[in-house]
Amino acid sequence: DAGITQSPRHKVTETGTPVTLRCHQTENHRxxxxxxxxxxxxxxxxxxxxxxxDTDKGEVSDGYSVSRSKxxxxxxxxxxxxxxxxxxxxxxxxxxxQETQYFGPGTRLLVL
Amino acid sequence: xxxxxxxxxxxxxxxxxxxxLNCSYEVTNFRSLLWYKQEKKAPxxxxxxxxxxxxxxxxxxxxxxDKKELFSILxxxxxQTGDSAVYLCAVEYLSEETSGSRLTFGEGTQLTVNx
Numbered sequence: 383d384a385g386i387t388q389s390p391r392h393k394v395t396e397t398g399t400p401v402t403l404r405c406h407q408t409e410n411h412r413x414x415x416x417x418x419x420x421x422x423x424x425x426x427x428x429x430x431x432x433x434x435x436d437t438d439k440g441e442v443s444d445g446y447s448v449s450r451s452k453x454x455x456x457x458x459x460x461x462x463x464x465x466x467x468x469x470x471x472x473x474x475x476x477x478x479x480q481e482t483q484y485f486g487p488g489t490r491l492l493v494l
Numbered sequence: 495x496x497x498x499x500x501x502x503x504x505x506x507x508x509x510x511x512x513x514x515l516n517c518s519y520e521v522t523n524f525r526s527l528l529w530y531k532q533e534k535k536a537p538x539x540x541x542x543x544x545x546x547x548x549x550x551x552x553x554x555x556x557x558x559x560d561k562k563e564l565f566s567i568l569x570x571x572x573x574q575t576g577d578s579a580v581y582l583c584a585v586e587y588l589s590e591e592t593s594g595s596r597l598t599f600g601e602g603t604q605l606t607v608n609x
Contacts, residue, residue, distance in 0.1 A: 415597075424498075424582065425537070425599035440596070472536060479595045482528060485536035 385409055386486040388473050394492045401460040403489050405473030413476050414456040415483060416440075416448060418469040425472065431456055463493045496521040498585050500600035508608050511573050515603045517583030518565040525595055527559055527566050530582040532602065537582055540568070573607045580604050 385408035395401050405414060416428040417440075427440030429448040437448050445467060449457045456475075460467055470490050474483040501516045519527065526544045530537035541550045543559035543566060550557050554573075559566045570577055580602040589596045 417599075422601060424601040425584070425597075427596060427598075441598075482539045482542055483597065484539070487536050 386473060386475055386484055388471075388486040388489050390489060391487065392490045394494065395463050396494050397464055398462050401463050401491065401493075403458045403471055403473075403491070405456040405458070405475075405486055407454055407456075407473075407475045407486075409475065409477065409484075410453060411475035411477045411484075412453070413479060413483075414450065415474040416446070416456065416458045417472045417474065418442065418467075419472060419488075420469050428458065428471075463491075465493050467491065468493045496585075496587060496598050498583055498598050498600040500581075500583050500603050502603060503601060504604045504606075506606045506608065507573055509574055511607075512569065512571045513573060513605060515568040515570075515581050515583075515605070516565060517567070517600055519583075519585045519598075520564065521585050521587040521598065523588035524561070525586040525588060528584045528586065528597070529557055529566070529568050530584065532580040532582055533578075540581075570605075573605075575607050575609055578605060578607045 387406050389404045415430040417425045419425045426442045428446050429440050431437045431450040447459045470488050472488050473486040476483045498519045526542050528542050529540040541557045546561040554571045557568045582602045583600040584597045586595050586597050
């Protein structure tokens with residue numbers, strides 16, 4: 383498995399507070415992705431990055447922003463968390479678009 | 495709208511049984527279809543399929559793609575309790591909006607193998 387870690391692994395927060403999730407990879411992968419996984423929806427892409435400071439929106443990007451200042455780190459920020467953002471968040475990365483994506487261990491976020 | 499549909503959503507079998515999981519898709523600019531196994535953690539990669547009719551095998555697991563009928567199957571023979579997991583199908587396609595490739599996932603099939 384690629385060296386991908388996520389932090390925190392679990393978080394409980396209150397509605398309206400900002401939250402930042404971190405994804406860190408040690409594989410020098412160019413591409414990184416943030417997904418959320420919810421019952422009945424499977425994995426859905428939030429944002430992705432195709433290089434340092436190069437990011438783009440996925441299918442469920444509203445309410446989320448991302449930043450990538452270094453190759454190894456991809457941050458997902460919920461500016462003002464809502465209960466609908468309670469989910470499990472997965473980060474993934476790959477070296478090339480044609481390669482399979484390798485997933486991090488996930489972050490469970492509960493917004494009360 | 496691009497979509498990936500897996501069936502069944504849930505399946506319970508006994509050890510030793512053979513199971514077939516289905517994945518159908520509707521996407522434009524198809525590039526590949528991937529299968530993942532997800533236990534109580536992150537999805538792990540099983541297969542990537544890009545060509546029709548070529549079976550990929552790994553131990554007791556095998557998969558094949560039909561690009562004409564737009565579906566794939568994942569077979570598991572002689573199932574074991576350790577095969578219990580959610581099996582995810584994902585389709586990679588070229589996004590016209592961004593000219594980059596995207597993955598769309600199905601909901602997954604929850605497989606439970608009882609001893």
